[in-house]
Amino acid sequence: MNHQPFEELIFAGTELSLEDGLRLQLHLQSCEQCLALAEAWRQVETKISTSSLVEPAPGFSTRWQQRLRQDNMRIQRRQSLLVFAGGVGLALVFLILLALTVLFAYDSPLEWLLTLSNRLVVIFTLAETFQMSLIILQSAIPLGWWLSAGVAVMALCLLWIFSLQKLALNGRHPS
Amino acid sequence: MEQNQEAAWVSQALKGDEQAFAQLVERYQRPVFNLCYRMLGDEYEAEDAAQETFLRAYRGLKRYDPSRSFITWLLSIASHYCIDLIRRRRMVLIPIEALPGETLPDPALTPEAAVRLGEDQQQIQRLLATLNPIDRSAVILYYWYEYSYEEIAQSLSLTESAVKSRLHRARKALAGAWQENKTGSEKAVKRTRHESPAF
Numbered sequence: 490m491n492h493q494p495f496e497e498l499i500f501a502g503t504e505l506s507l508e509d510g511l512r513l514q515l516h517l518q519s520c521e522q523c524l525a526l527a528e529a530w531r532q533v534e535t536k537i538s539t540s541s542l543v544e545p546a547p548g549f550s551t552r553w554q555q556r557l558r559q560d561n562m563r564i565q566r567r568q569s570l571l572v573f574a575g576g577v578g579l580a581l582v583f584l585i586l587l588a589l590t591v592l593f594a595y596d597s598p599l600e601w602l603l604t605l606s607n608r609l610v611v612i613f614t615l616a617e618t619f620q621m622s623l624i625i626l627q628s629a630i631p632l633g634w635w636l637s638a639g640v641a642v643m644a645l646c647l648l649w650i651f652s653l654q655k656l657a658l659n660g661r662h663p664s
Numbered sequence: 665m666e667q668n669q670e671a672a673w674v675s676q677a678l679k680g681d682e683q684a685f686a687q688l689v690e691r692y693q694r695p696v697f698n699l700c701y702r703m704l705g706d707e708y709e710a711e712d713a714a715q716e717t718f719l720r721a722y723r724g725l726k727r728y729d730p731s732r733s734f735i736t737w738l739l740s741i742a743s744h745y746c747i748d749l750i751r752r753r754r755m756v757l758i759p760i761e762a763l764p765g766e767t768l769p770d771p772a773l774t775p776e777a778a779v780r781l782g783e784d785q786q787q788i789q790r791l792l793a794t795l796n797p798i799d800r801s802a803v804i805l806y807y808w809y810e811y812s813y814e815e816i817a818q819s820l821s822l823t824e825s826a827v828k829s830r831l832h833r834a835r836k837a838l839a840g841a842w843q844e845n846k847t848g849s850e851k852a853v854k855r856t857r858h859e860s861p862a863f
Protein backbone atom coordinates (compact mmCIF):
# COMPACT_ATOMS: atom_id res chain seq x y z
CA MET A 490 0.00 0.00 0.00
CA ASN A 491 1.16 3.56 -0.63
CA HIS A 492 1.24 5.41 2.73
CA GLN A 493 2.85 8.57 1.35
CA PRO A 494 -0.36 10.61 0.72
CA PHE A 495 -1.62 9.77 4.23
CA GLU A 496 1.68 10.72 5.82
CA GLU A 497 1.32 14.05 4.02
CA LEU A 498 -2.01 14.51 5.80
CA ILE A 499 -0.76 13.32 9.20
CA PHE A 500 2.15 15.78 9.20
CA ALA A 501 0.43 18.66 7.39
CA GLY A 502 0.41 20.73 10.56
CA THR A 503 -2.82 22.49 9.60
CA GLU A 504 -6.51 21.71 10.01
CA LEU A 505 -7.52 19.19 7.33
CA SER A 506 -10.48 19.76 5.04
CA LEU A 507 -13.55 17.62 5.74
CA GLU A 508 -12.83 15.43 2.76
CA ASP A 509 -9.15 14.90 3.64
CA GLY A 510 -10.03 14.25 7.26
CA LEU A 511 -12.48 11.51 6.31
CA ARG A 512 -10.03 9.98 3.85
CA LEU A 513 -7.36 9.81 6.55
CA GLN A 514 -9.76 8.35 9.14
CA LEU A 515 -10.76 5.64 6.74
CA HIS A 516 -7.14 4.76 6.04
CA LEU A 517 -6.18 4.74 9.71
CA GLN A 518 -8.91 2.18 10.43
CA SER A 519 -7.18 -0.29 8.16
CA CYS A 520 -3.49 0.70 8.45
CA GLU A 521 -1.68 0.03 11.72
CA GLN A 522 1.55 1.61 10.51
CA CYS A 523 -0.02 4.99 9.78
CA LEU A 524 -2.15 4.79 12.90
CA ALA A 525 0.97 4.30 15.05
CA LEU A 526 2.67 7.22 13.31
CA ALA A 527 -0.36 9.50 13.72
CA GLU A 528 -0.64 8.55 17.39
CA ALA A 529 3.08 9.16 17.96
CA TRP A 530 2.86 12.61 16.35
CA ARG A 531 -0.25 13.46 18.38
CA GLN A 532 1.65 12.67 21.59
CA VAL A 533 4.74 14.63 20.54
CA GLU A 534 2.61 17.62 19.54
CA THR A 535 0.80 17.57 22.89
CA LYS A 536 4.11 17.35 24.72
CA ILE A 537 5.58 20.27 22.79
CA SER A 538 2.53 22.50 22.95
CA THR A 539 2.13 22.04 26.71
CA SER A 540 5.80 22.74 27.36
CA SER A 541 6.52 26.20 28.68
CA LEU A 542 9.47 28.51 28.04
CA VAL A 543 12.58 27.53 29.99
CA GLU A 544 14.01 30.32 32.15
CA PRO A 545 17.68 31.12 32.65
CA ALA A 546 19.23 30.94 36.13
CA PRO A 547 18.48 34.07 38.24
CA GLY A 548 20.73 37.12 37.69
CA PHE A 549 20.95 36.79 33.92
CA SER A 550 20.96 40.53 33.14
CA THR A 551 23.59 41.22 35.82
CA ARG A 552 25.79 38.55 34.27
CA TRP A 553 25.17 40.17 30.87
CA GLN A 554 26.36 43.55 32.15
CA GLN A 555 29.53 41.91 33.47
CA ARG A 556 30.08 40.32 30.10
CA LEU A 557 29.56 43.64 28.34
CA ARG A 558 32.20 45.26 30.59
CA GLN A 559 34.67 42.46 29.79
CA ASP A 560 33.93 42.84 26.10
CA ASN A 561 34.45 46.62 26.30
CA MET A 562 37.84 46.03 27.92
CA ARG A 563 38.79 43.55 25.19
CA ILE A 564 37.88 46.10 22.49
CA GLN A 565 39.86 48.85 24.24
CA ARG A 566 42.92 46.62 24.51
CA ARG A 567 42.68 45.81 20.82
CA GLN A 568 42.38 49.51 19.94
CA SER A 569 45.45 50.50 21.91
CA LEU A 570 47.37 47.62 20.36
CA LEU A 571 46.41 48.90 16.90
CA VAL A 572 47.47 52.47 17.74
CA PHE A 573 50.77 51.13 19.09
CA ALA A 574 51.36 49.00 16.00
CA GLY A 575 50.56 52.02 13.81
CA GLY A 576 53.12 54.10 15.73
CA VAL A 577 55.79 51.44 15.35
CA GLY A 578 55.00 51.20 11.65
CA LEU A 579 55.38 54.96 11.20
CA ALA A 580 58.66 54.99 13.09
CA LEU A 581 59.99 52.21 10.85
CA VAL A 582 58.96 54.11 7.74
CA PHE A 583 60.79 57.21 9.01
CA LEU A 584 63.92 55.14 9.67
CA ILE A 585 63.84 53.62 6.21
CA LEU A 586 63.34 57.03 4.69
CA LEU A 587 66.28 58.41 6.61
CA ALA A 588 68.48 55.53 5.50
CA LEU A 589 67.43 55.98 1.88
CA THR A 590 68.04 59.72 1.97
CA VAL A 591 71.51 59.15 3.37
CA LEU A 592 72.31 56.44 0.85
CA PHE A 593 71.29 58.34 -2.23
CA ALA A 594 71.83 62.01 -1.52
CA TYR A 595 75.25 62.56 0.06
CA ASP A 596 78.81 61.95 -0.95
CA SER A 597 80.98 63.25 1.91
CA PRO A 598 80.59 62.20 5.58
CA LEU A 599 80.80 65.77 6.89
CA GLU A 600 77.95 66.97 4.70
CA TRP A 601 76.00 63.92 5.79
CA LEU A 602 76.54 64.61 9.53
CA LEU A 603 75.53 68.25 9.23
CA THR A 604 72.36 67.48 7.36
CA LEU A 605 71.59 64.61 9.71
CA SER A 606 71.67 66.86 12.76
CA ASN A 607 69.40 69.35 10.98
CA ARG A 608 67.00 66.60 9.93
CA LEU A 609 66.93 65.13 13.43
CA VAL A 610 65.96 68.45 14.95
CA VAL A 611 63.14 68.78 12.43
CA ILE A 612 61.98 65.19 13.00
CA PHE A 613 61.98 65.53 16.78
CA THR A 614 59.98 68.74 16.62
CA LEU A 615 57.51 67.07 14.27
CA ALA A 616 57.29 64.00 16.51
CA GLU A 617 56.61 66.17 19.55
CA THR A 618 53.84 68.03 17.77
CA PHE A 619 52.46 64.72 16.50
CA GLN A 620 52.49 63.26 20.01
CA MET A 621 50.68 66.30 21.44
CA SER A 622 47.99 66.16 18.78
CA LEU A 623 47.65 62.39 19.29
CA ILE A 624 46.92 62.92 22.98
CA ILE A 625 44.31 65.52 22.18
CA LEU A 626 42.73 63.51 19.35
CA GLN A 627 42.83 60.03 20.89
CA SER A 628 39.65 60.45 22.89
CA ALA A 629 37.75 62.33 20.18
CA ILE A 630 38.22 60.20 17.07
CA PRO A 631 36.65 56.72 16.53
CA LEU A 632 38.68 53.65 15.57
CA GLY A 633 37.58 53.61 11.92
CA TRP A 634 39.11 57.06 11.41
CA TRP A 635 42.35 55.98 13.03
CA LEU A 636 42.63 53.01 10.73
CA SER A 637 41.94 54.94 7.55
CA ALA A 638 44.28 57.75 8.64
CA GLY A 639 47.00 55.16 9.34
CA VAL A 640 46.56 53.59 5.92
CA ALA A 641 46.61 57.01 4.23
CA VAL A 642 49.84 58.01 6.02
CA MET A 643 51.46 54.70 5.07
CA ALA A 644 50.45 55.20 1.44
CA LEU A 645 51.85 58.77 1.44
CA CYS A 646 55.08 57.57 2.99
CA LEU A 647 55.48 54.86 0.35
CA LEU A 648 54.82 57.42 -2.37
CA TRP A 649 57.40 59.69 -0.82
CA ILE A 650 60.03 56.95 -0.64
CA PHE A 651 59.31 56.02 -4.21
CA SER A 652 59.65 59.57 -5.51
CA LEU A 653 62.78 60.20 -3.43
CA GLN A 654 64.37 57.10 -4.84
CA LYS A 655 63.47 58.16 -8.37
CA LEU A 656 64.89 61.63 -7.81
CA ALA A 657 68.04 60.33 -6.21
CA LEU A 658 68.63 57.84 -9.01
CA ASN A 659 68.04 60.52 -11.63
CA GLY A 660 70.55 62.78 -9.84
CA ARG A 661 73.21 60.05 -9.97
CA HIS A 662 72.71 59.19 -13.55
CA PRO A 663 72.17 62.44 -15.43
CA SER A 664 71.10 61.79 -18.92
CA MET B 665 2.56 51.52 26.61
CA GLU B 666 5.00 48.58 26.67
CA GLN B 667 5.88 49.28 23.04
CA ASN B 668 6.64 52.92 23.88
CA GLN B 669 8.80 51.85 26.79
CA GLU B 670 10.66 49.42 24.54
CA ALA B 671 11.22 52.07 21.85
CA ALA B 672 12.52 54.46 24.52
CA TRP B 673 14.98 51.83 25.82
CA VAL B 674 16.16 51.11 22.29
CA SER B 675 16.80 54.77 21.47
CA GLN B 676 18.57 55.33 24.81
CA ALA B 677 20.70 52.24 24.20
CA LEU B 678 21.56 53.61 20.75
CA LYS B 679 23.04 56.62 22.50
CA GLY B 680 25.26 54.26 24.50
CA ASP B 681 23.09 53.84 27.60
CA GLU B 682 24.00 50.33 28.81
CA GLN B 683 21.43 50.44 31.60
CA ALA B 684 18.63 50.96 29.10
CA PHE B 685 19.76 47.93 27.13
CA ALA B 686 20.00 45.93 30.36
CA GLN B 687 16.26 46.59 30.76
CA LEU B 688 15.69 44.99 27.36
CA VAL B 689 17.84 42.05 28.45
CA GLU B 690 15.73 41.73 31.58
CA ARG B 691 12.52 41.77 29.56
CA TYR B 692 13.53 39.29 26.85
CA GLN B 693 15.94 36.97 28.67
CA ARG B 694 13.37 34.21 28.91
CA PRO B 695 12.35 33.83 25.24
CA VAL B 696 15.96 34.20 24.10
CA PHE B 697 17.31 31.72 26.64
CA ASN B 698 14.51 29.26 25.86
CA LEU B 699 15.33 29.34 22.15
CA CYS B 700 19.03 28.74 22.86
CA TYR B 701 18.25 25.95 25.30
CA ARG B 702 15.89 24.24 22.84
CA MET B 703 18.50 24.56 20.11
CA LEU B 704 21.56 23.45 22.09
CA GLY B 705 20.09 21.19 24.76
CA ASP B 706 22.61 22.20 27.38
CA GLU B 707 22.00 24.80 30.06
CA TYR B 708 25.54 26.22 30.11
CA GLU B 709 25.79 26.48 26.36
CA ALA B 710 22.35 28.05 26.28
CA GLU B 711 23.37 30.66 28.86
CA ASP B 712 26.48 31.49 26.87
CA ALA B 713 24.59 31.68 23.57
CA ALA B 714 21.85 33.86 25.07
CA GLN B 715 24.46 36.23 26.54
CA GLU B 716 26.23 36.37 23.18
CA THR B 717 22.93 37.07 21.42
CA PHE B 718 22.30 40.13 23.59
CA LEU B 719 25.90 41.28 23.13
CA ARG B 720 25.60 41.03 19.35
CA ALA B 721 22.26 42.81 19.46
CA TYR B 722 23.80 45.60 21.54
CA ARG B 723 26.77 45.99 19.20
CA GLY B 724 24.58 45.81 16.12
CA LEU B 725 21.70 47.92 17.42
CA LYS B 726 22.19 50.42 14.58
CA ARG B 727 21.08 47.72 12.14
CA TYR B 728 17.79 47.15 13.99
CA ASP B 729 14.75 48.33 12.04
CA PRO B 730 12.32 49.86 14.59
CA SER B 731 9.33 49.08 12.35
CA ARG B 732 9.89 45.37 13.13
CA SER B 733 9.37 43.80 16.53
CA PHE B 734 12.43 43.83 18.75
CA ILE B 735 11.97 40.29 20.04
CA THR B 736 11.64 38.96 16.48
CA TRP B 737 14.98 40.58 15.70
CA LEU B 738 16.57 39.10 18.85
CA LEU B 739 15.24 35.61 18.11
CA SER B 740 16.56 35.81 14.57
CA ILE B 741 20.05 36.65 15.89
CA ALA B 742 19.81 33.83 18.43
CA SER B 743 18.66 31.29 15.80
CA HIS B 744 21.47 32.10 13.40
CA TYR B 745 24.02 32.07 16.20
CA CYS B 746 22.89 28.66 17.49
CA ILE B 747 22.75 27.16 13.98
CA ASP B 748 26.33 28.35 13.35
CA LEU B 749 27.42 27.01 16.72
CA ILE B 750 26.01 23.55 15.99
CA ARG B 751 27.56 23.58 12.52
CA ARG B 752 30.95 24.51 13.91
CA ARG B 753 30.61 21.80 16.53
CA ARG B 754 30.35 19.20 13.77
CA MET B 755 33.06 18.49 11.25
CA VAL B 756 33.05 20.76 8.21
CA LEU B 757 33.67 17.79 5.94
CA ILE B 758 30.13 16.37 6.02
CA PRO B 759 27.33 18.48 4.48
CA ILE B 760 24.91 19.53 7.19
CA GLU B 761 21.78 18.35 5.34
CA ALA B 762 23.19 14.83 5.06
CA LEU B 763 23.35 14.46 8.81
CA PRO B 764 20.37 12.99 10.64
CA GLY B 765 20.95 15.17 13.70
CA GLU B 766 23.26 14.22 16.51
CA THR B 767 22.27 11.79 19.21
CA LEU B 768 22.96 13.88 22.24
CA PRO B 769 23.67 12.32 25.57
CA ASP B 770 21.41 13.44 28.41
CA PRO B 771 22.11 17.14 28.82
CA ALA B 772 24.49 17.66 31.71
CA LEU B 773 22.62 19.56 34.38
CA THR B 774 23.30 20.75 37.88
CA PRO B 775 20.86 19.30 40.44
CA GLU B 776 19.02 22.67 40.66
CA ALA B 777 18.76 22.92 36.89
CA ALA B 778 17.52 19.33 36.65
CA VAL B 779 14.74 20.18 39.10
CA ARG B 780 13.99 23.43 37.30
CA LEU B 781 13.86 21.86 33.84
CA GLY B 782 12.34 18.50 34.78
CA GLU B 783 12.28 15.12 33.01
CA ASP B 784 9.62 16.31 30.56
CA GLN B 785 11.80 19.10 29.18
CA GLN B 786 14.76 16.78 28.88
CA GLN B 787 12.64 14.29 26.98
CA ILE B 788 11.65 17.03 24.54
CA GLN B 789 15.30 17.97 24.18
CA ARG B 790 16.22 14.41 23.27
CA LEU B 791 13.58 14.52 20.55
CA LEU B 792 14.69 17.92 19.20
CA ALA B 793 18.29 16.74 19.15
CA THR B 794 17.40 14.26 16.40
CA LEU B 795 16.69 17.15 13.98
CA ASN B 796 19.23 19.08 11.95
CA PRO B 797 19.76 22.63 13.27
CA ILE B 798 17.65 24.52 10.72
CA ASP B 799 14.70 22.11 11.02
CA ARG B 800 15.05 22.29 14.80
CA SER B 801 15.00 26.06 14.71
CA ALA B 802 11.89 26.06 12.48
CA VAL B 803 10.08 23.68 14.86
CA ILE B 804 11.00 25.80 17.89
CA LEU B 805 9.85 29.06 16.29
CA TYR B 806 6.62 27.43 15.11
CA TYR B 807 5.59 25.65 18.31
CA TRP B 808 7.08 27.74 21.12
CA TYR B 809 6.78 31.18 19.57
CA GLU B 810 3.75 30.58 17.35
CA TYR B 811 5.49 32.08 14.35
CA SER B 812 3.77 31.92 10.96
CA TYR B 813 5.52 30.26 8.02
CA GLU B 814 6.27 33.73 6.69
CA GLU B 815 7.86 34.89 9.95
CA ILE B 816 9.99 31.73 10.16
CA ALA B 817 11.05 32.21 6.55
CA GLN B 818 12.14 35.77 7.34
CA SER B 819 13.97 34.84 10.52
CA LEU B 820 15.88 31.93 9.00
CA SER B 821 16.38 33.47 5.54
CA LEU B 822 14.40 30.68 3.81
CA THR B 823 11.45 30.62 1.42
CA GLU B 824 7.99 29.86 2.78
CA SER B 825 7.73 26.60 0.86
CA ALA B 826 11.12 25.53 2.23
CA VAL B 827 9.82 26.21 5.74
CA LYS B 828 6.72 24.13 5.07
CA SER B 829 8.65 21.16 3.76
CA ARG B 830 11.21 21.41 6.57
CA LEU B 831 8.44 21.42 9.18
CA HIS B 832 6.75 18.48 7.50
CA ARG B 833 9.99 16.50 7.50
CA ALA B 834 10.70 17.49 11.09
CA ARG B 835 7.26 16.36 12.33
CA LYS B 836 7.76 12.98 10.73
CA ALA B 837 11.25 12.66 12.21
CA LEU B 838 9.98 13.63 15.67
CA ALA B 839 7.16 11.07 15.51
CA GLY B 840 9.66 8.44 14.39
CA ALA B 841 12.06 9.29 17.22
CA TRP B 842 9.17 9.14 19.70
CA GLN B 843 8.18 5.66 18.46
CA GLU B 844 11.78 4.45 18.67
CA ASN B 845 12.15 5.90 22.13
CA LYS B 846 8.98 4.13 23.26
CA THR B 847 9.92 0.73 21.87
CA GLY B 848 13.38 1.20 23.38
CA SER B 849 12.02 1.87 26.84
CA GLU B 850 9.43 -0.95 26.57
CA LYS B 851 12.23 -3.39 25.74
CA ALA B 852 14.21 -2.09 28.72
CA VAL B 853 11.22 -2.63 31.02
CA LYS B 854 10.71 -6.19 29.72
CA ARG B 855 14.40 -6.92 30.18
CA THR B 856 14.43 -5.80 33.81
CA ARG B 857 11.26 -7.80 34.50
CA HIS B 858 12.69 -11.04 33.08
CA GLU B 859 16.14 -10.76 34.59
CA SER B 860 16.48 -12.66 37.81
CA PRO B 861 18.13 -10.77 40.63
CA ALA B 862 21.82 -11.45 41.01
CA PHE B 863 21.64 -12.04 44.75
Ligand SMILES: [Zn+2]
Pocket residue numbers: 490491492495516520521522523524
Ligand atom coordinates in the same frame (compact mmCIF):
# COMPACT_ATOMS: atom_id res chain seq x y z
ZN1 LIG C 1 -0.84 3.57 5.92
